[in-house]
Amino acid sequence: MAIKIKSTVFYLLVLMFFTACVSPKYYYKHGQYDLAIQKAVEKLNKNPKKEKHIQYLHKSYLVANIKDNEKIQFLKTSGQANIWDEVFTTYNRLNKRQETIRFLPMDILKRMNFQLINYDNEIHAAKRNAAEYFYALGLKNLDENNRLSAQKAYHNFKKIKSYYPNYKDVDQLIIQAENKGTTNILFLVENHTNMIIPDRFEAELLQ
Secondary structure, eight states, X not given: OHXXXXXXXXXXXXXXXXXXXXXXXXXXXXXXXXXXXXXXXHHHHHXXXXXXXXXXXXXXXXXXXXXXXXXXXXXXXSOOTTOHHHHHHHHHHHHHHHHHHTTSOHHHHHHTTOOOOOOXXXXXXXXXXXXXXXXXXXXXXXXXXXXXXXXXXXXHHHHHHHHOTTOTTHHHHHHHHHHHHOOOOOOOOOOOSSSOOOHHHHHHHHO
């Protein structure tokens, strides 16, 4: 056991050392653009004049945004009703990415041709559409009137809560789906030990 613990500690130390030393270039080359951006920002906050970090920040930011915008465009033109949760997530990622770099020195942002984009309308629209989709799907699941569908409805209604804490009558629908999706088991406690079992023990067991 001691050897296993020491090995785990050693692995964590090596991982921390590697993470601290790895460069934005490494993440960029491996297609991990947001990690490249994060690492470049960390290093530029310490040394704003480091040219190679600015270059990989610029390239990573550009490629990551292109990929996310292409993904959103593809989803919106797919004609599918279930796209909005992914669209919502992608717009949030775009917004978080620009928030990561927006407070860098102005000369770096100018070199990147950085322009702050307001994604609020897109995020709110995607969130609203996603909630409407999961609401309609949850109602459809409930109408199927079986335990498995009720469990699906429960998860769909709970998903809405991650968007809006007080969306329509979703709290009541969650209770309804939970009741329909719960498996009730009836069992009887019988004592075959030839010993007296305290009432408290039986009560706790039943609970």
